[in-house]
Amino acid sequence: MPVEALTLVPKAEARQTPKDFKSDQEVRWCPGCGDYAILAAVQGFMPELGLARENIVFVSGIGCSSRFPYYMNTYGMHSIHGRAPAIATGLAASRRDLSVWVVTGDGDALSIGGNHLIHALRRNVNLKILLFNNRIYGLTKGQYSPTSEVGKITKSTPMGSLDAPFNPVSLALGAEASFVARTVDSDRKHLTETLRQAAAHPGTALIEIYQNCNIFNDGAYDVLKDKQSAEEAVIRLEHGRPIRFGADGARGVVRDRATGDLEVVTVTPDNESDVLVHDAHAATPTTAFALSRLADPTTLNHTPIGVFRSVERPVYDTLMADQLDTAIEQHGKGDLALLLAGNDTWTVESAS
Amino acid sequence: MTYVIAQPCVDLKDKACVDECPVDCIYEGARKLYINPDECVDCGACEPVCPVEAIYFEDDLPDGWTDFRRADTEFFADLGAPGGAAGVGPADRDHPVVAELPVPASS
Ligand SMILES: Cc1ncc(C[n+]2csc(CCOP(=O)(O)OP(=O)(O)O)c2C)c(N)n1
Ligand code: SF4
Ligand code: SF4
Ligand code: SF4
Ligand SMILES: [Mg+2]
Numbered sequence: 001m002p003v004e005a006l007t008l009v010p011k012a013e014a015r016q017t018p019k020d021f022k023s024d025q026e027v028r029w030c031p032g033c034g035d036y037a038i039l040a041a042v043q044g045f046m047p048e049l050g051l052a053r054e055n056i057v058f059v060s061g062i063g064c065s066s067r068f069p070y071y072m073n074t075y076g077m078h079s080i081h082g083r084a085p086a087i088a089t090g091l092a093a094s095r096r097d098l099s100v101w102v103v104t105g106d107g108d109a110l111s112i113g114g115n116h117l118i119h120a121l122r123r124n125v126n127l128k129i130l131l132f133n134n135r136i137y138g139l140t141k142g143q144y145s146p147t148s149e150v151g152k153i154t155k156s157t158p159m160g161s162l163d164a165p166f167n168p169v170s171l172a173l174g175a176e177a178s179f180v181a182r183t184v185d186s187d188r189k190h191l192t193e194t195l196r197q198a199a200a201h202p203g204t205a206l207i208e209i210y211q212n213c214n215i216f217n218d219g220a221y222d223v224l225k226d227k228q229s230a231e232e233a234v235i236r237l238e239h240g241r242p243i244r245f246g247a248d249g250a251r252g253v254v255r256d257r258a259t260g261d262l263e264v265v266t267v268t269p270d271n272e273s274d275v276l277v278h279d280a281h282a283a284t285p286t287t288a289f290a291l292s293r294l295a296d297p298t299t300l301n302h303t304p305i306g307v308f309r310s311v312e313r314p315v316y317d318t319l320m321a322d323q324l325d326t327a328i329e330q331h332g333k334g335d336l337a338l339l340l341a342g343n344d345t346w347t348v349e350s351a352s
Numbered sequence: 353m354t355y356v357i358a359q360p361c362v363d364l365k366d367k368a369c370v371d372e373c374p375v376d377c378i379y380e381g382a383r384k385l386y387i388n389p390d391e392c393v394d395c396g397a398c399e400p401v402c403p404v405e406a407i408y409f410e411d412d413l414p415d416g417w418t419d420f421r422r423a424d425t426e427f428f429a430d431l432g433a434p435g436g437a438a439g440v441g442p443a444d445r446d447h448p449v450v451a452e453l454p455v456p457a458s459s
Contacts, residue, residue: 027394029395031397031399032373032374032395032396032397033374033395034374036395037374037395186374186375187435188375188391188435189435212374214374227439
């Protein structure tokens with residue numbers, strides 16, 4: 001598959017299989033953890049890209065999810081809590097021959113690493129960020145996280161959490177992200193298709209992956225996984241298609257003309273033509289943002305999954321490389337030692 | 353790599369494993385359950401809950417039961433990876449390795 005975002009990354013010499021991406025490390029997540037399904041989906045997808053493994057890097061922060069790089073037979077770095085986007089930014093900007101992926105959790109990305117995340121998104125660095133959202137701190141044994149629902153009872157909030165959660169998709173859209181998607185750990189097909197679209201995107205792609213932590217927050221997404229309840233809970237976004245869901249597409253999303261807000265209606269012959277057609281490539285993020293607000297943060301009813309937004313805008317790595325070329329053209333190749341010992345340095349002589 | 357369901361499950365089908373599997377890849381045959389090797393994500397959740405220790409990581413299958421690996425793989429020859437057992441429902445067939453086992457006299 002020729003992928004525009006990856007033209008500078010060398011191709012593998014031979015055909016790859018998912019096995020080529022499995023490392024020799026024993027996988028140490030709790031039995032039944034949603035992370036296994038995500039790992040299998042990523043390992044299953046990588047051969048499709050056909051990139052040289054030594055030119056692929058997975059950078060993570062700290063958390064259960066952040067153990068991911070150990071299990072990928074690629075380069076990787078289990079870095080500092082919340083700092084994966086910063087480290088990956090440096091790597092992607094200085095090595096455009098690498099395919100750089102970030103694996104992070106809801107705590108890692110949105111608590112301690114919140115600033116790093118928004119600035120990577122704003123810069124549009126060529127990174128693919130997989131945000132495993134289990135709505136809990138898993139590694140530290142179950143404290144509430146910035147995506148936990150209000151009133152969450154955990155070890156650190158015995159009487160219920162008081163603060164309103166972040167919606168990672170809304171947050172990313174507000175931070176100028178050029179590609180934002182959401183998918184679910186157990187839906188292999190949807191997860192793989194989302195990875196495919198993210199990989200093809202030039203610039204930062206953020207995928208929020210709803211992930212079950214079966215030990216400290218089991219069943220957080222059951223309403224989206226149970227066939228019956230999913231009918232009313234899951235809205236599958238597909239570019240260019242009317243946003244309809246439920247049994248036989250009985251429900252649809254329309255815009256309230258007075259407020260511009262979106263709402264869910266039962267589709268009738270009268271309102272059918274009003275049903276919104278999903279446009280992931282819309283120039284402004286307004287409608288994508290409105291879509292991200294449809295879900296009820298407590299019940300998760302009306303949760304859109306799929307690509308909310310995918311637009312092209314200048315990529316930081318490219319801009320930086322071009323600027324360096326221009327600088328060399330205009331001023332010649334620089335001399336770092338000369339710069340360091342330049343005008344603004346002085347020596348403090350000893351008094352004696 | 354995948355987990356495999358061996359002999360002890362035959363004619364028992366307690367199905368405790370089915371509730372544990374996060375990706376719903378344990379499919380029901382007439383006399384045994386079968387793990388879809390293309391869908392299993394190796395999470396190990398099913399193995400400890402089986403009351404009769406029928407489930408093994410494929411490399412750890414006891415010597416006499418290695419045929420069950422073939423059974424679990426070949427059971428899906430036509431079915432492929434349908435993306436969840438709930439949508440498929442129980443099958444009224446078994447792989448020959450299972451079908452050829454003697455049926456216990458009903459009590
Ligand atoms: C500087 C620093 N502060 C705090 C911690 C403790 N800590 C480890 S992981 C973690 C949160 C992990 O949550 P999340 O990112 O959601 O990952 P999960 O385990 O849920 O996958 C915290 C607070 C740490 N390791 N380092
Ligand atoms: S604590 Fe939760 S997130 Fe961490 S490995 Fe266990 S199940 Fe997975
Ligand atoms: S729990 Fe064990 S005996 Fe029961 S269906 Fe699963 S494998 Fe068979
Ligand atoms: S190892 Fe996990 S994914 Fe595989 S069959 Fe067992 S529960 Fe399902
Ligand atoms: Mg978490």
